[in-house]
Amino acid sequence: MTTTVYVPGDAGALSVGAGEVAKALTAEAARRRAPIKLVRNGSRGAYWLEPLVEVATARGRLAYGPVTAADVAALFDADFLNGGSHALSLGAADSIPWLKGQQRLTFERVGIVDPASVADYVKHGGYQGLTKALAMAPAAIVQAITSSGLRGRGGAAFPTGIKWKTVLDQPAGQKYITCNADEGDSGTFSDRMLMEGDPFSLIEGMTIAGIAVGATQGYIYLRAEYPHSLRALRTAIAAAHQAGYLGGDVAGAGKRFELEVRLGAGAYICGEETSMLESLEGRRGEVRVRPPLPAIKGLFGQPTVVNNVVTLATVPWVLAHGAEAYAGFGVGKSRGTLPIQLAGNIRRGGLVERAFGLSLRELLYDYGGGSATGKPIRAVQVGGPLGAYVPSSQFDTLVDYEALAGIGAMLGHGGLVVFDDGVDMARMARYAMEFCAIESCGKCTPCRIGSTRGVEVIDRILEGVDGERNIRLLEELCETMVQGSLCGLGGMAPFPVQSALRHFREDFRARVK
Amino acid sequence: MDPLPPAESAVVRRIVADLKGRPGPLLEVLHAIQAALGFVPEGAVPLVAEGLNLSRAEVHGVVSFYHYFRHTRPGAHLVSLCQAESCQSMGAQALAAHARRRLGIDFHQTTADGRFSLEPVYCLGNCACSPAVMIDGRLHGRVTPERFDALVADGAAAP
Numbered sequence: 001m002t003t004t005v006y007v008p009g010d011a012g013a014l015s016v017g018a019g020e021v022a023k024a025l026t027a028e029a030a031r032r033r034a035p036i037k038l039v040r041n042g043s044r045g046a047y048w049l050e051p052l053v054e055v056a057t058a059r060g061r062l063a064y065g066p067v068t069a070a071d072v073a074a075l076f077d078a079d080f081l082n083g084g085s086h087a088l089s090l091g092a093a094d095s096i097p098w099l100k101g102q103q104r105l106t107f108e109r110v111g112i113v114d115p116a117s118v119a120d121y122v123k124h125g126g127y128q129g130l131t132k133a134l135a136m137a138p139a140a141i142v143q144a145i146t147s148s149g150l151r152g153r154g155g156a157a158f159p160t161g162i163k164w165k166t167v168l169d170q171p172a173g174q175k176y177i178t179c180n181a182d183e184g185d186s187g188t189f190s191d192r193m194l195m196e197g198d199p200f201s202l203i204e205g206m207t208i209a210g211i212a213v214g215a216t217q218g219y220i221y222l223r224a225e226y227p228h229s230l231r232a233l234r235t236a237i238a239a240a241h242q243a244g245y246l247g248g249d250v251a252g253a254g255k256r257f258e259l260e261v262r263l264g265a266g267a268y269i270c271g272e273e274t275s276m277l278e279s280l281e282g283r284r285g286e287v288r289v290r291p292p293l294p295a296i297k298g299l300f301g302q303p304t305v306v307n308n309v310v311t312l313a314t315v316p317w318v319l320a321h322g323a324e325a326y327a328g329f330g331v332g333k334s335r336g337t338l339p340i341q342l343a344g345n346i347r348r349g350g351l352v353e354r355a356f357g358l359s360l361r362e363l364l365y366d367y368g369g370g371s372a373t374g375k376p377i378r379a380v381q382v383g384g385p386l387g388a389y390v391p392s393s394q395f396d397t398l399v400d401y402e403a404l405a406g407i408g409a410m411l412g413h414g415g416l417v418v419f420d421d422g423v424d425m426a427r428m429a430r431y432a433m434e435f436c437a438i439e440s441c442g443k444c445t446p447c448r449i450g451s452t453r454g455v456e457v458i459d460r461i462l463e464g465v466d467g468e469r470n471i472r473l474l475e476e477l478c479e480t481m482v483q484g485s486l487c488g489l490g491g492m493a494p495f496p497v498q499s500a501l502r503h504f505r506e507d508f509r510a511r512v513k
Numbered sequence: 514m515d516p517l518p519p520a521e522s523a524v525v526r527r528i529v530a531d532l533k534g535r536p537g538p539l540l541e542v543l544h545a546i547q548a549a550l551g552f553v554p555e556g557a558v559p560l561v562a563e564g565l566n567l568s569r570a571e572v573h574g575v576v577s578f579y580h581y582f583r584h585t586r587p588g589a590h591l592v593s594l595c596q597a598e599s600c601q602s603m604g605a606q607a608l609a610a611h612a613r614r615r616l617g618i619d620f621h622q623t624t625a626d627g628r629f630s631l632e633p634v635y636c637l638g639n640c641a642c643s644p645a646v647m648i649d650g651r652l653h654g655r656v657t658p659e660r661f662d663a664l665v666a667d668g669a670a671a672p
């Protein structure tokens with residue numbers, strides 16, 4: 001009897017040897033004449049257990065990890081194809097405590113299904129949302145998204161339903177759905193995991209968006225640093241076409257929706273939505289002045305929805321299970337769940353999807369298990385390179401857009417980057433300014449010149465030149481950038497710097513050469 | 514500016530002809546050129562400009578805006594080291610210092626024998642397995658200096 005074995009094809013799993021494990025498994029199975037069917041699933045997100053191998057047995061999917069190619073022969077000896085026990089046994093994959101306590105809605109299929117198979121997607125509940133949407137009036141679909149309380153997961157947390165309504169309300173004509181898959185924030189990888197592990201949920205979400213607002217063409221703007229995602233998306237788009245879920249007659253309902261992937265080219269600013277639209281049009285990614293909003297005049301001057309990967313991939317769940325079910329998760333104005341990414345110096349890093357309202361401490365210690373180095377955690381940067389550094393005294397803050405704003409931080413795309421007590425916060429502040437200088441689109445002075453000045457001023461502080469005066473100068477410079485920048489890059493790059501000055505001022509002292 | 518050798522000119526002209534009908538084609542064209550030639554030669558700019566009905570300045574402006582497009586021929590192996598925050602928290606800067614020593618070049622340089630080019634990148638989406646390195650499109654996580662040496666030794670063995 002053929003046994004199904006799962007070895008992730010996710011880029012992160014491959015980066016720690018999943019490809020070698022898959023090769024060794026295939027070779028060893030052939031040698032022993034043990035018939036196996038190898039499925040390259042996505043990652044379940046428990047990266048400290050990758051490569052995580054699963055075997056389909058009568059007792060469910062049993063997991064082994066982290067497996068190296070050198071372990072493979074011993075796994076066969078232990079009869080792992082029948083769930084035999086081995087030092088790397090983890091029991092049923094679903095009951096690994098780190099995974100079991102999660103509330104996976106957007107990521108319900110990631111790591112479970114075959115990301116290349118429409119049939120597997122449908123078998124696991126896929127395309128139920130589209131089926132419902134096709135039976136609804138466009139305004140009712142938009143209303144469902146509004147009622148669910150879903151806010152944009154790309155960083156700005158704007159209510160998705162309101163954005164869609166603006167596009168729906170524009171006169172009929174060419175409209176576009178664009179997916180922001182630029183995921184430039186350090187510490188984030190949820191978009192990547194989703195595109196590689198369950199690309200059909202993004203395709204379905206974009207199709208529903210198109211039907212809701214009257215758009216027939218979608219573009220996914222994917223960063224060039226994600227070649228594995230590109231392959232997964234191209235495979236899935238072709239399969240969806242083949243199965244009649246994309247094209248001139250979506251699901252036999254007589255509606256058109258086409259989808260194309262476009263590659264970015266290594267510019268962080270192209271994650272900002274208007275810069276992304278410029279880039280999609282084949283130009284320099286210079287930020288546009290608003291108004292007009294992209295929802296009114298976006299791609300090629302037409303009404304355009306711009307949403308993040310996770311936002312769009314959540315839409316099928318909302319339609320399939322109902323707006324109320326989604327809004328039933330979460331706290332305050334942060335409804336639903338958030339795929340949080342634990343990154344950096346953390347023992348058990350990976351993806352944790354939970355309803356809003358758990359604390360940073362729970363994430364860092366209960367899930368994360370503390371730092372990877374075993375030293376005390378000193379700071380956590382929340383929300384990417386433009387996010388504040390949060391000190392350990394504030395780890396009881398909840399994951400909730402408003403609670404984080406309340407301590408001068410922001411949730412952004414949900415990444416937590418952990419630093420142990422070896423971190424030099426003045427260096428991190430310098431890096432924030434340097435990053436802004438490298439990535440500035442150059443359109444406005446406070447960002448372009450201010451960030452370069454910021455680096456110089458921090459250098460002078462570290463050299464011991466006029467310490468107090470230069471710290472004051474740095475604070476003023478930050479204020480100027482926050483007030484005078486056209487977009488969030490120049491406008492928020494000071495946040496990590498200001499938070500470092502506020503919470504870790506002792507690090508801003510002269511260095512002994 | 515050197516004009517392109519005839520074979521490369523032909524490649525560029527064919528790419529432009531294939532893609533010019535698409536909406537907003539310039540980035541697509543540049544990606545295709547870099548995929549075919551390994552970089553976007555200065556000599557390709559006038560051909561692209563002419564084919565897409567743009568000014569040379571416009572095309573040049575786009576090529577220079579994006580970090581991903583290279584202006585010179587890269588080494589046989591492209592080594593990209595992530596230098597963003599998450600990887601910094603796990604020693605990416607020390608790894609970069611090691612890589613510079615090991616290859617004898619700085620960022621944005623190519624070894625004299627043309628085997629390796631070294632580039633910084635800012636996040637490869639592998640932040641739960643920091644520090645991350647990409648070599649010729651293959652991603653590697655939890656890279657120690659020893660593992661780095663093994664990876665470039667593999668690379669040196671391959672063509």
Ligand SMILES: Cc1cc2nc3c(=O)[nH]c(=O)nc-3n(C[C@H](O)[C@H](O)[C@H](O)COP(=O)(O)O)c2cc1C
Nearest residue numbers: 152153154180182183184271272273307308311488
């Ligand atoms: C400098 C900067 C970079 C950004 N990068 C991204 C990004 O990589 N991905 C993303 O989805 N949104 C990013 N955003 C937010 C987008 O501008 C926009 O709000 C978002 O794509 C809208 O989708 P959402 O409502 O679904 O979040 C960025 C914003 C700024 C100011």
Ligand code: SF4
Nearest residue numbers: 441443444447487490
């Ligand atoms: S703040 Fe910076 S990135 Fe944003 S528009 Fe101004 S110069 Fe461009």
Ligand code: FES
Nearest residue numbers: 595600637639640
């Ligand atoms: S910061 Fe290095 S992979 Fe994300």
